Amino acid sequence: MIHLSRGRGTLAALSAGVTLMSMLTVNAAVAQSATGAGHAAGDPWTDAGYQPRQGDWRPYVLAPPGHSVDPVAVSSVAARGGAVQGDPKALLGTAKKPLRLTSSGDRTQSPLVTLDFGKDVGGKIRIRVAGASKTPPQLHVCFSESQQYAASATQTNNGEDAVAPGCDTANIWNGYPGQPYTYDADSHTFTLDTAKLPATLTDSQLRGGFRYATVFLDGPGWVDLGAVSLDYTAAPRQSDPADYQGWFLSSDNELNKIWYSGAYTVQLDTWMSDTAKSWPYQTGEADHSDAQVPGADPDQEVIFDGAKRDRVVWEGDLAIQAPVTYLSTDDVPAVDNSLSSLASQQLSDGFVPAESLVGPHNQDEIRTYGEYVTWFVYNHYEHWLYTGDRSYLAQWWPQLTKAMAWLESVRDQDGSGLISFAGANSCGHYGYSDCGHETYVNALYKRNLDEMAELAGARGDTAGARTYAARATAVKDAINSRLWDASTGAYRLSTEIPDAYPQDANAAAVLTGVADGDRSSQALTYLRKNNWSTYGSLTVSPSTPNASIQPFYEPLPSGFEASARLAVPDPSGTEQQQALQLMRTFWGHQLSEDPGSTLWEKANLDGDPGIAQFTSLAHGWAAGPTISLTTQVLGVQPTAAGFSGYSIVPTPGGLTWAQGSVPTPHGAISASWRSSAHGFTLTATAPRGTRGELAVPTGGHKVRVSLDGRTVWDGTRAVGGAKVTADGTTVRVSGVGPGHHTLTSHTL
Known part of the structure; x- marks a missing residue:
């Protein structure tokens, strides 16, 4: 539909x-x-x-x-x-x-x-x-x-x-x-x-x-x-909360508003660590937010899942909130304190509780969410990528390796080769509870293995890097052999529920590199045909025959889907345009409703907030487009620790221009691009200590490319010894040093 x-x-x-x-x-x-x-x-x-x-x-x-x-x-x-x-x-x-x-x-x-x-x-x-x-x-x-x-x-x-x-x-x-x-x-x-x-x-x-x-x-x-x-008292360590260190702007007013609503939502979720909620309350107990987050520095901020509630730190929410913070306010101490507080809660077998253990409600969920162990690893990898903080990585490296050992312990070694949380009784994840061998959580685990291979290599552990990389290949192969449905052209929810093809499974398979070649485009085509509805993309198709899996709108996997569409190589730009269409529809709908400034926890089929009066309408995990608009549409991403390596690979999606600035440990990286019928111009400025890759999209056309006025690509090959590659979608120039540069393409 x-x-x-x-x-x-x-x-x-x-x-x-x-x-x-x-x-x-x-x-x-x-x-x-x-x-x-x-x-x-x-x-x-x-x-x-x-x-x-x-x-x-x-x-x-x-x-x-x-x-x-x-x-x-x-x-x-x-x-x-x-x-x-x-x-x-x-x-x-x-x-x-x-x-x-x-x-x-x-x-x-x-x-x-x-x-x-x-x-x-x-x-x-x-x-x-x-x-x-x-x-x-x-x-x-x-x-x-x-x-x-x-x-x-x-x-x-x-x-x-x-x-x-x-x-x-x-x-x-x-x-x-x-x-x-x-x-x-x-x-x-x-x-x-x-x-x-x-x-x-x-x-x-x-x-x-x-x-x-x-x-x-x-x-x-x-x-x-x-x-x-x-x-x-939100963002208390930011003396001027409006003074952003990073920013984004484009030719589309609606997308700009979505970027800033995401940034503001995460700011509104940032508080001192002694302002958490301990609940459920005793009968007659009045509202209060004065509990200390365990393991957090009491004199520093943390980033809660929502400003109204739950007002505790969650691993899955931080997967969105931390990059948004890096790209907007650059409030790294708030991220550090949040990640450290959760790492300090790790159990003896390596399992990491999903949320701050504040009060009886959270203590009761100590082993509920197996999915969030994968986000623990992801969050520390992203921290390394954005900050390059070796001491922070070293501090929590033992916890990361223990968490990976726990995930490996719930993988079926003799049969499917996939993880499931049934034996650990940790089946809950963001949207539903399923104890099966899921595409979604296995794709997240495969990405963790890739991340740990890179981190181990950065620490000089070549043997460990090889082990993680080999496991990543094995899990990827298991997902594709057991969970890909070629007749439908989509990934199944799980081996136990093979007749549902969720948004999270298919978007995650694309984003994590599980879906190779045609599988990426087929999976996204399935979602477009079956899950897209009035207010966005549903978690499952309304025609799903399994009554236990009901469709609704969920910002977290919707952000994954938008990002996946931007990530798929598509010379025509159709997938990019659909990604931006999804943003305008789903996140634009949220901004058209009260409170008109922040992003929601979830939404029902009728477009209303998902838990009525209890729903959080300032929930940072909904801010995925803020990340995608900077890292994919503008195109600025770290490719090595602390932006020592970076890429600027724009994905215009029909926009005529975009520009912005990204804070890094070395100083700001700024980028600006403009697209026309005759070509594309990218200008970028990068600080010392960085080396980057600049790219221009081709739109499927043969183009001539110049760097700083000198031709580096004549339409078919590199010129003058420049390090240039082309894949039919972009032309990329690598090894670009610090300073100001202009990359220009002309359609031939």
């Missing part, structure tokens, strides 16, 4: 008490403040006709320039059983007199005032309290990443509307979809001491991940309120 189209924009009313006029105010605020500040015409986030301008990337940055953030609008006001006196803009700091809220009873009677911060944010709310009745009511603030899932009379969240109006659900089991909401586990309470008013009060607990903040009262009485602001 092929049917891709942009999603609709839908915003649900916050409460039944919202008037038509206030709803018009809500919609106007959403339209005018998608990035958290008022914008004039010509802003890329608000102007549908915006045309990107070369070099002008800063308007796309969603991160604030400092750590104090103000709301941009009052999105709704509802008196309910109380009263609202004065101008609600007092909470924006733009009215001369405070706003008085009066409640006649408990929280079900309280007036509600909802503030819109214009984008997903996180931190501690500050609120000016000018005065209160002699016996004041309790003052509460509720939080929600979207209006659609803010508790209200029309969106009850399993009873949350009567207990925590305006909140979504951040705490598992209490109000999780299908579970009754029995007590207020989500609003934050401000203590009022009338003897110390007026005063500016700061929330005692942070809330990570919200766009909307709803003020309400509990108990009879009144409170006079002034300006509300936020102590933005």
Whole structure:
């Protein structure tokens, strides 16, 4: 089924008490403040006709320039059983007199005032309290990443509307979809001491991940309120979160927004390591994010899976978040602390728990996720590739070899030659649980073996490198002989479930080099014909006969698929164009919906977030396009440790130009390219200590190529001793030294 189209924009009313006029105010605020500040015409986030301008990337940055953030609008006001006196803009700091809220009873009677911060944010709310009745009511603030899932009379969240109006659900089991909401586990309470008013009060607990903040009262009485602001405590070691070290820009406004939403999502997931969530909560326990991540430096950041929840470090999420960090903020210490914390949890047999062991819920999952052991190895390899940090690799090398030994221990040596996690009872992975011999996890293991061969070689262990390389070949052969279905032209889910052909299996087979030759194109053609639907590419085809495998939209493997399409050699550029089409459809849909700034954990068939009010709408594992747009579309990738070797191999996908900068340990590598009907021009600047490969796409045509004005390829062969190769898709010049260079092709 092929049917891709942009999603609709839908915003649900916050409460039944919202008037038509206030709803018009809500919609106007959403339209005018998608990035958290008022914008004039010509802003890329608000102007549908915006045309990107070369070099002008800063308007796309969603991160604030400092750590104090103000709301941009009052999105709704509802008196309910109380009263609202004065101008609600007092909470924006733009009215001369405070706003008085009066409640006649408990929280079900309280007036509600909802503030819109214009984008997903996180931190501690500050609120000016000018005065209160002699016996004041309790003052509460509720939080929600979207209006659609803010508790209200029309969106009850399993009873949350009567207990925590305006909140979504951040705490598992209490109000999780299908579970009754029995007590207020989500609003934050401000203590009022009338003897110390007026005063500016700061929330005692942070809330990570919200766009909307709803003020309400509990108990009879009144409170006079002034300006509300936020102590933005995400990315705490970044004094100016908006000052990116790496950037991307192209001729496509939508793709640019997707790049920056991914970068901002990962920033919003970056916090001090003592702000994790320990859950599930005891009945009556209020929301708090103040647990220490085991094994992490308490004075340094980590990168959580989501700002709202789970608020722990996960290996699979870091597989996306770490490269995004390297390519945008270059906050390497946050990556180091995250990877170290997980490595320190390794069990005696080499198994590495998938997540920070914070609280009972995480402790219960200590051996659940076998897949994430493969991501442990991958993350350390990527760290080596991007940073070249030999001491860090040496520190954790014993853990890496033990993890690989554990993976090898669950491989069937006598039969299939494939790994499965049934015997270890570690069958869970990102989207479903399957104890079989899967294409997806075996492809990840094959890539680990390739990575360990390279790392062992870099450490001088030639024997170890040969062993890992031989195993990689054996696993690859086993996947292709047992899991490739030639009649369907796709990889099976597993030997146990041979009638399902998942997105993850086929995309991973391409990305990891399992799929050779025609298998790559056939696998991607299968997904295009069978999995593509309204909002993107589904995890499995809707026609899959196995009822236990249901389709939905999952950002992690969708990122893999987009990357796989960019990676397949295709002189026509069709696969590249489909990759960008997938990005515009799936990630563009997310940005067309609330909160309009960050990327989602998952989505249902109807295009809504996948776990309703519990879904994380700032989940870093969804940021795959940020990586692909820099490393594949712009084309800048490390090919040796710490970018001592690099390549710039653009994949235009129909774009007319792209440019950007990538931070490296040696200094920034900048690249800019422009495509036309007559040829292609790439300019690049690289620092000392690097040596690179530059390439131009051919579009399937015969081209003449010049480097810095000197012909190096005449259309059929290298000229003047230049190191040039051609494969029908690109012409590549290797051994290019540091400095500024221009590579130009002309169609013959």
